[in-house]
Amino acid sequence: MQLYNTMSKKKETFAPIKKTVGFYACGLTVYNYAHIGNLRTYIFNDILKRVLLFNNYKVKHVMNITDVGHLTSDQDEGEDKMLKGAKREKKTVWEIAEFYTEEFKKDLKNLAIIEPDEWPKATDHIKEQIDMIKTLEKKGFTYQAGGNVYFNTSKLKDYGKLARLDLNAETKSRVEKDPNKKNKHDFVLWFTKSKFKDQEMKWKSDYGEGYPGWHLECSAMSSKYLGKQFDIHTGGIDHIPVHHTNEIAQSEACFGKTPWVKYWLHGEFLILDKEKMSKSKGGFLTLNKLIKKGYDPLAFRYLCLTTQYRKPLTFSFESLDGAANALKKLQNKILEMLEQPKEGKEENVEKYIEDFQTAINDDLNMPKALAAVWEMLKNEKISNLKKYQIILEFDRVLGLNLDLIQLEKLPREIEELITQREDARFKKDWKKSDQIRDKLLKKGYIVEDTASGPRWKKK
Numbered sequence: 001m002q003l004y005n006t007m008s009k010k011k012e013t014f015a016p017i018k019k020t021v022g023f024y025a026c027g028l029t030v031y032n033y034a035h036i037g038n039l040r041t042y043i044f045n046d047i048l049k050r051v052l053l054f055n056n057y058k059v060k061h062v063m064n065i066t067d068v069g070h071l072t073s074d075q076d077e078g079e080d081k082m083l084k085g086a087k088r089e090k091k092t093v094w095e096i097a098e099f100y101t102e103e104f105k106k107d108l109k110n111l112a113i114i115e116p117d118e119w120p121k122a123t124d125h126i127k128e129q130i131d132m133i134k135t136l137e138k139k140g141f142t143y144q145a146g147g148n149v150y151f152n153t154s155k156l157k158d159y160g161k162l163a164r165l166d167l168n169a170e171t172k173s174r175v176e177k178d179p180n181k182k183n184k185h186d187f188v189l190w191f192t193k194s195k196f197k198d199q200e201m202k203w204k205s206d207y208g209e210g211y212p213g214w215h216l217e218c219s220a221m222s223s224k225y226l227g228k229q230f231d232i233h234t235g236g237i238d239h240i241p242v243h244h245t246n247e248i249a250q251s252e253a254c255f256g257k258t259p260w261v262k263y264w265l266h267g268e269f270l271i272l273d274k275e276k277m278s279k280s281k282g283g284f285l286t287l288n289k290l291i292k293k294g295y296d297p298l299a300f301r302y303l304c305l306t307t308q309y310r311k312p313l314t315f316s317f318e319s320l321d322g323a324a325n326a327l328k329k330l331q332n333k334i335l336e337m338l339e340q341p342k343e344g345k346e347e348n349v350e351k352y353i354e355d356f357q358t359a360i361n362d363d364l365n366m367p368k369a370l371a372a373v374w375e376m377l378k379n380e381k382i383s384n385l386k387k388y389q390i391i392l393e394f395d396r397v398l399g400l401n402l403d404l405i406q407l408e409k410l411p412r413e414i415e416e417l418i419t420q421r422e423d424a425r426f427k428k429d430w431k432k433s434d435q436i437r438d439k440l441l442k443k444g445y446i447v448e449d450t451a452s453g454p455r456w457k458k459k
Contacts, residue, residue: 001055001361003232004310006240006264007162011363017262020058022230023049024222024261025116026239029066030100031085034107035284036300036315037270041236043301044267044309044364046113048234050397051360062225063116065104067097067123068201070214075187075242077178080199093200097123107287110297112399118225122217126203129212129220132254133189133205141253142189145180149190149207151250154183159249162264163241187246188213215246219254228255230262237266238276271314290320298400299324305366305398327400332457333377334391334405337384339455349386352376353393360397369397410456414445418454421447 001014016022025045028034034042045063052059070081085096101121108115122129133149136142141155153159160167167185177184191199192210202209222230228251235244244264251260269276272285287297303323307313352372359368373394377387395402410418421436440447444459 001051002363003263003265004363006266007259012263014263016057016231017229020060021052021232022226023052023059023061023232024218024226024230024234025061025063026218026233026235026243027063027065027119028100028104029070029081030097030104031070031081032100033286033288034104035286036290037272037276037284038236039107039111039287039300040270040304040313041234041267042108042113043111043304045234046111046399047305047309047364047366047397048232048265049114050399051364054357054360054397060118060226061114061116062118062120062222064218064221065097065101065119065121066214066217067093067101067121069122069191069212069217082201083199086200097121107297110287110291111301112298112401114399120221120225122212122221123201125217125221125224126212128224129216130190130203130205132216132220132250133207135254136189136250139253141250143182144207145182146178147192147208148180148188148210150181150186151189151246151253152182153185153187153249156249156253159185160245162245162248165241165245187215187242189216189250215243215250218243218247219251223251223255229257229260232263232265233261234265234267237268240266265309267309268312271312285315295320295324296327299327301399302327305370308363308365308367310363330373330377330400330402331405334388334402335407335457336455337388337391338405338407341385341388342383347381348379349376349382349390352379353390356394356397369394373398408458414440414443414456417443418447418456422454425449 002011003014004010005012025042028038049059049061068082071078082093082096085091085100086093089096091099105115133142136151137149141152143150143152159165165185178188190205190207190210190212192208199211201211203211222233233244233247248260252258287300290300291297299320300323303315303320304313306323352375355372355375356369359365359372362368373391376382376390392403417436417440421433421440424430424432424436437447440456441459446457446459448455448457
């Protein structure tokens with residue numbers, strides 16, 4: 001199994017540290033709905049997890065919920081995101097966090113994303129974060145200024161290695177820079193009331209009453225649930241230059257383990273109107289908006305499968321329509337298999353299984369995996385029964401809920417109309433046959449005439 005490691009900038013053969021794969025994914029900052037760009041990343045995480053399981057690895061998957069500390073700029077600048085959400089909706093930050101966490105979980109369920117084994121919240125792990133600051137302080141990696149505790153990046157020789165940062169380059173920012181930083185890449189481990197006077201979420205600490213910086217939570221929670229060194233950490237490519245860079249710095253300084261994480265995987269952006277999907281610009285698309293427009297949420301999942309996770313995905317309703325049609329075609333194929341599950345000659349079955357596994361194990365190449373699926377389905381020399389068995393195995397990775405598709409029992413009225421139409425055809429009363437067909441169509445049923453008799457499907 002080959003995975004592209006952002007740290008080495010190349011594909012590497014996956015070899016876990018222990019028998020159970022430790023997998024940490026950056027979760028949502030729950031101040032608003034997840035947009036479809038966010039959800040593309042969680043579909044990529046789900047595919048990765050499913051591929052690991054398909055290869056018979058045991059997986060412990062941890063995904064955090066950020067409900068405190070994340071500012072509108074990743075560089076510890078700008079407004080607190082949770083506070084921004086609370087002001088927008090005239091609610092408490094606690095109410096905002098609870099509501100959008102539940103909405104996020106609904107989205108994941110609608111997309112057939114397997115839930116993580118652990119859902120740690122930043123606000124439930126304040127002690128672990130404070131303990132990390134204390135350890136970093138003892139090791140000489142922190143300083144206090146302006147009421148806040150900072151991580152001193154100059155104490156690390158390899159700071160910025162994930163993003164290949166040029167530490168001398170000028171950094172652009174649309175918001176006011178922090179004058180308390182000794183070095184421009186330093187970041188806050190603990191904020192006190194000196195940062196925001198109207199901050200609702202505060203905890204007592206040796207450094208003053210306040211709250212943790214955003215980057216700290218992932219290091220504290222991943223180490224609690226996966227140990228001080230683990231296999232895989234994922235996120236969007238926007239996490240590379242700041243968030244994941246700072247996670248690595250504080251974790252390797254605190255735990256003394258290098259590398260802290262063995263494989264770093266990052267998903268590319270979803271592009272809309274030549275720009276990445278962004279909440280700050282407003283008008284972003286949510287899964288609920290797609291559902292209200294009549295789309296099956298799994299059509300969006302299918303669309304995400306058509307582009308490899310490390311490539312930008314350009315979203316349009318035209319492309320979503322194409323994915324919806326392909327999904328419907330696949331679902332109808334499943335119904336055909338269930339209707340006529342006859343045995344037959346089995347030819348080249350292993351070839352398709354091998355092609356599928358080769359594709360998914362080549363850095364999650366889902367477009368090639370889908371191609372193998374459709375090639376297998378087109379082969380008329382493979383029986384429907386065998387195709388059905390294979391497609392359900394493939395769906396362990398695809399995650400399109402194909403195992404939930406069942407033959408629907410026809411309403412008595414529709415059964416009678418189909419029988420009447422067959423009788424009219426037998427009598428060569430084509431006019432009546434066509435009239436009944438049109439009547440069935442108006443009721444939402446399409447009837448196709450085959451050599452083995454009439455076949456129906458919903459419109």
